[in-house]
Amino acid sequence: MPPMAYVIIGNSAAGIAAAERIRRYDREKPVIIITDEQYSAYSRCLTSYYLAGQLTERDMYLRPADFYDRLGIDLKRRQKVVAVDQEKKVVVTDKGQSISYTKLLVAAGASPKVPVIPGINSRGVYQLRTLDDAKKIAMDAGEGKNAVILGGGLVSLKAAAALWQRKMQVTVLVSSNQVMSQTLDQTAAGFVESKLKEMGITVKKQTRAMLVENRNNRVTGVRLAGGEFFPADIVVVGKGVRPNTGFFLGTDLVNEAGAPLRVNRYQQTADQDIYAAGDVALTYDLVQEDYTYNAIWPNAVEQGAVAGENMAGISCEYAGSISMNSAVFGGLSVIAAGITRPGSGLQVLEEENPRAGTYKKLVFAENRLVGYILVGDTARAGLYTGLIKSRKKLTNPDSLLEKPRRFLHINSHLGTVLNVN
Amino acid sequence: MQQLLIDPDRCLGCHSCELACAVEHALSKDLFAAVLNKESSAASIFVETDGETNLPLQCRHCQEPACANACMSGALQRDAETGKVLFNRDRCVGCWMCVMACPFGAIEQDRGQKVISKCDRCPDREVPACAGACPTGAIKFVEIAEYSSDRRKRYLTEFVKER
Amino acid sequence: MSVKDKTVDPAAQQMLQKVQADGVETVWDRLQEQQPQCGFGTLGICCRNCLQGPCRINPFGKPDRGVCGADAHTIVARNLLRNLAGGTAAHVDHAYDAVEALYAIAEGNAGYQIKDEGKLQAIATRLGLETEGRDTGELAKAVAQKALETFTNHTDDTMGWLKAWAPRERLDTWRELGVLPRNADREIREAMHQTTMGVDADPVNLLLACVKQGLVDGFAGLKLATDIQDVIFGTPKPIQSETNLGVLKADHVNVIVHGHVPLLSEKVVEWCNKLEDEAREAGAAGINVAGICCTGNEVLMRQGVPQATNFLGQELALATGAVDLMVVDVQCIMPSLANVAQCYHGEIVSTMPIAKIPGAEHVPFSFEEADRQAEKIVRKAIKSFKKRDKNKVQIPDEKVSIVAGFSMEAIVEALSKVNADDPLKPLVDSIKDGAILGAVATVGCNNAKATQDLNHVTMVKELIASDVLVVATGCSAYALGKAGLLHPDATAKYAGEGLKKVLTAVGEAAGLGGPLPPVLHMGSCVDNSRIGDLLVALADYLGVSVKDLPVAASAPEPQHEKALSIGTWAVAMGILTHVGLPPAVLGSDVVAGTLTGEKIESLLGGRFYVETDPKAAADGIIKHIKAKRRALGI
Incomplete structure (x- = not known):
């Protein structure tokens, strides 16, 4: 049997978070990250800033240059995983390399969908x-x-x-x-x-x-x-993305092309030695109360950390994901999270002020906040996000339309406020 | 590890912590000079009230910081050694992802500069400015062990009021 | 805070060690406990004038207005005006007491006499009253009437005392600015009205009202109080005495008079002399009176009563264990005295209806019964002496010889010994030829935020070394006395060559057998009016305005609201006025900038000058004096 090794497919949000978390508990055993790119970990979310000329390549990198050395991570660049042999517990790359794992994290991310339109492969x-x-x-x-x-x-x-x-x-x-x-x-x-x-x-x-x-x-x-x-x-x-799970196609983990990897609360797939996190994973959504594909950065980081912790042998449950996005266009800030286009059975509070350029929408399910949109004034949006995550029933939902006070759900988070977990 | 602990029962809402925080983060770090020279500054601690209890609240430097998890530029990172959630202004692109994520609303947007601001727990001071300025001891900077389990429990049981 | 950071006074340092050992809390401990002090209050941007508040302005952003909409400038200016009204009210109330006493004397209802009939005549003449054929009582009544009108008339006419004594040029300046006060009570009342919720929001208009308060204080407070007190108790003449806690005597009954109004303390001094025998019967060698704060200055100036200590030392005096009784009237009396007294044996006796202290015994004062009350108080002291625990007594050795009593009249008299026909000429000539560079008045308080006496002494030593003549009042005079600067010996030791020459010439001509001291003690804080009188006389002599003189004023360690109103009066007179600690105005650049800026100087001739470093302040003042000299072409 080969020596114990953690192998991580993917060198972005989830992969890095997992590697760091593994190293928090295990400084000894090999950690191998495989990426098909040539770069050290960088932020995909910043590519538009790079394109705009606002950032240089150097600004894109998430960690200092010595990050992999310092944490003793073996980064294998420009290698694309083509197959995973679950029997032998081996990852095979396009360079013909076979890399053994004892615990594997699939954090391979997703790729843009390309619509079928004549000429779509033209240069430009x-x-x-x-x-x-x-x-x-x-x-x-x-x-x-x-x-x-x-x-x-x-x-x-x-x-x-x-x-x-x-x-x-x-x-x-x-x-x-x-x-x-x-x-x-x-x-x-x-x-x-x-x-x-x-x-x-x-x-x-x-x-x-x-x-x-x-x-x-x-x-x-x-x-x-x-x-x-x-x-x-x-x-x-820009027509959306699909998970990079091709190398599992035909196994019982992935039954159709572009399907995500469904995981349990430990970020574990149906194969107990294979974990998945980030844009490849299908996780439990707190507000949808169902498995949902929420391919966003914060979820990837959290799931990566949870996966890493479990891979290192520390039991750790993922609380569940919610969708949330923040965007700024020409100074107009928009933040939305959870359910923003409610179907029947949900209550909505709205406040629109075109003159001030602000809009606020709150979505409730049985007095629980399950989603919101903030436009123009997004200050302290996290109070709402936190309230969604807390699943707390509110006695006075109307009051949430006011500017959110930092007191909002202190009670439910009191332990953390006072640093007394 | 020393922590900023808050005793909401002692907070009289004087906002001295906010003022001290703004002064500490002004160029001169001096009340008179900062005001006379019109140095720009902002507090990263906020005294809030629910009408009954006052709560001075700053970044809690969480163990699992939702802000750093959401930060897509690497500007926010938790320092494993000090336990502080550190902010690197140069790396911030003003995407407000952390603002969306922080459950305490402790991160402020500087919309002009397109960067956030948050508590840095006063790297130049032994005791953070807010704790030093608090006249009633509602904000204390103490070894976490000094706070007895009784005390912790009291916070958790008596302060929690369901609304 | 080390003892050396608290005070430079060696006696106080010694007593601080004692109180520490005795476990007694003092003003410095409480200052420490007050840290950090509120930044909003420090900047003056906290408003408590209505029940919608308290409101505070964030100097770094929002909120930038109070609930009512008042911004930082309005709030700072309103707060300042209220401070000034407080300081002004204190002095005017003090003056009122003196005038009431004069009236009672005229009516034959008071146990006092008129000691300076000459001054009464002079005042009456200046007020345009008929003096011929009127006896002292009638004249006193007429003067008292005029004085009462200065407090309360029912016309729009300018305050009488101001009209009679202010130079024409100043009157015109003030009239143009619309700041001529009508009567004291009305202006103080108006200031309270103006600053209440929803009245004045214009910081400039509020600052003009501040100037008006300054003028009320200067003329209906300081000037009026001094004038009447001189009439009743006599105009001071140079007198020798001693200062600092070493003046307390272990074998005597020690009585301390503390506060500001001399009406009762004069009587206490009298009765201390009368009851010496009773004290001896009680086992004491006699009765020793000493003063604290301006009550102390009043009885020093006229009777040579030694000085125990100034404002910050009041608790420490009790800590000697040798003070049998401290009788207090009004202003600058720390409520903590009662607590300190409990730790030793001394008794605190309050006397004024508006100044009672829990833990102190109250013996109400009245003009009619003043003698009986003074007698009662001194008997209490003798009784208290018997309870004294000799083991707890520790009197510092420090006591310093001083010369005081330099009223305007006394200075002119000394100068007249040099030139009988033209007394001011020698002084003016010395200024003109540069032997005396200029003059500075150091006045005002101690403040626990500054090392006790340090600013006063450091600054004044710099000034006199640069040939600047210094006159002093209030707690500043105490500080300088303790440092030896009120003694002729200091002239040789500290004064510059030019100043030394002049002081020696005048001193010898006046028959003092040596120089005048380099710092002339002109009295209590209301006696700042004496300085005003002197400056007006000098300006008159030179045919210029007060604002053109090479002079300045300074409150190196200001603490009381009175210091602010006196300072504003000085600025209104056209004098550069230094403060060694900034008042609570820095929250508004408009207010702070106006008070210290060129605009106010162009309008009034004076302005405030904030400098916390005493040496830098001395340099700044000297620079100002030199500029004024250049402007005069001297």
Whole structure:
């Protein structure tokens, strides 16, 4: 039997959090991180800032240069995992290497979905996920050029804003009738749309891109189903992501392409030696009260830490995830968490002040806060997030419409306030 | 490890801690000079009230800091040795992810500068400014062991009022 | 805080060690316990003027207004005006007591006489009263009437005492600014009204009202009190005495008079002399009276009663264990005296209806019964002496010889020995030829936040070494006395060459057999009016305004609201006024900037000057004096 080793597939939020947590308890046994990229851990969420020219590559790195040495982590770069042999407990990479594990964490993240549109593979059509993606787009970007963004989600809008900052003519083509339809309701989306318009970004809703036109395989624009044409020097596609679980396809862990890995409260998959965290994992959602795919940074970090702790032999339960997002467009801050587009059976409190440019929406299920949207004034949003997580029943939900006092749910967190766990 | 402990029963709501915090984080670290020279500064401790009890609240430097977990730029990190949740202003991009995550609302947005501000537990002082300024001992900086289990229990049992 | 940080007074240092050993709490312990002191209060940006408050302004952001909408500038200016009204009220009330006494004397209802008929005549003449053919009683009544009108008239006319004594140029300046006070009570009342919720929000208008308070204090407080007290008790003349706790006598009954109004203390001194035999019967060698604060200054100036200690030393005097009784009237009396007295045997006797202290015995004072009350108090002291525990007695050796009693009249008289026809000429000539660079008045309190006496002494030594003539009153005079600066020997030791020459010439001509001291003790804090009189006379002589003189005022360790109102009067007179500790105005750059800035100087001629380092303050003052000299072409 090979010596004990922790192997982590993925070198981002969840992978790093797990490695750090393992090292908190186990300084001895090997920790191996496998990444298909060439970089030390960097923040994918910052790629739009890099694209905008706001940050340099150096600013992207999450940890100091000596991080892997200091923690005794063996970082295997530019190796893509192609298979996992659960029997032999071996990870096989595209370089033909076989790496044995005793505990494996799959934190391989997700990849952008690419829609099936003729011409989508033309040069000049990009996704924005990795630093390399950002570098490529940045090479192509330039003042006065046209950019078309396919998709109205958070990543798409961040890309749009970044290219706008590069003084490009930016058009966002959205298939639904609002931007950020996964995150915001129509009202909040309206605030964002107005802000984008004010910035000079064109947003076209309820569109269907039919064709990416090109000349000599170089993109020239996007043709809509209705025939309308938007010239483009760059097209950025942002149509969501799918988990990188291909190497499990055909095992009992993944039964269809692009399916996430379902985990228990210990971040453990159906294989007890294989853990999953971050954008590959399907976890229990506190407010949906069901397994939900919440591919966001904070969840990845927390799940990675929980997985790492369990892998190191310390029992640790994950409290569950919620979806939450924060975005800033041209100074307009938007934060949304939990259920923001409630179905029947949920109560809603709303307050909109167009003059002040603020909007607040609170969603309750039986007097429990289960979701919120804040637009314009997002101060102390975490009090609401905390209240959602606490699952506490409120006697006076109406009072939450006021500016949240830091007292809000101190009681439920009192132990932590006083540092007396 | 020394911790900032709060005894809400003793807080009279004088806001002295807030003022001392702002002064400590002003360039001159001096009340008169900071005011005379119009140095910009802001407190990272906040005296709140529910109408019955006052609570001076600053970053709790949590063991499992939701803010640092949410921080996508690496600006917020917990220092394992000191237990402080440290903030590196240069790395902050103003995404407000931490603001979304902190369950205490202890992180403030500097919207002009597009960075957050939070308690740094006064690296230049032996006793944090807020604790030093508190006239009633509602904020204390003590070895955690000095607080008896009785006392902890009292906080947990008597202060909690269901609303 | 080490003993040396608390005080430079060696006797006080010794007593501090004793109280520490005895486990007795003093002002310094309480200052320590008060730390940290509230920053909002320190900056003056806390408002408690209505029940919607208290409100405080965040100097670094929001909230930047109180509940009513008042901003930092309004709040700071309102608070300052209330402080000034408090200080002014204290002096005016003091003066009122003196005037009432004069009236009672005129009516034949008081156990006092008029000691200085000449001054009464002079005052009456200045007030435009008919003096011919009127006896002293009638004249006293007429003067008292005029004085009462200064407190309370029912016209819009300017306050009589101000109109009679203020120089024309000042009157015009004040009239133009609209700050001429009508009568004292009305202006104090108006200040309270102006600062109450929802009245004045304009910091500039409030600051003008502050100037008005300063003028009320200067003329209806200081000047009026001094004038009437001189009439009743006599105008001081140079007199020798001693200062510091060493003046207490182990074998005597020790009585201390403490406070500010001399009406009762004069009588106590009288009865201490009368009851010497009773004291001897009780086993004492006699009765020894000593003073603290300005009551002490009053009886020193006129009767040569030695001085025990100044404001910060009041508790320490009791700690000697040798004080059998301390009789107090009003102002600057620490309520803690009763607690300290309990730890030793001394008794505290309060006397004024508005100043009672839990733990002290109250013997109510009245003009009619003053003698009987003084007698009663001294008998109490003798009784208390019998209870004294000799083992607990520890009197420091420190006592320093001083010369006091330099009223304006006394100074002119001394100068007239040099030039009988033109007494001010020698002084003015000395200023003109640069032998005397200028003059500075150091006044005011001790403040526990500053090392006791350190600012006073350090600053004054710098000044006199630079040929600046210093006159002093109040607790400043005590501090300088304890440091030896009120003695002729200090002239040789500390004064610059020019100043030394002049002081020696005048002193010898006046028959003192040596120089005048380099610091002239002019009296109590109400006696700051004597300094005003002197400056007005000098300016008159030179044909200039007071604001043009090479002079300055300083409160190196201010503590009381009175220091602020006196200071404002000085600024209104056109004098640069240094304060060694900043008042609570720094929360408003408008208010702080106005009080210390060029604008107020251009309007009034004077301004405040805040400097906490006494040496830097002396340098700043000297620079100012030199600038004034240049402007005068001397």
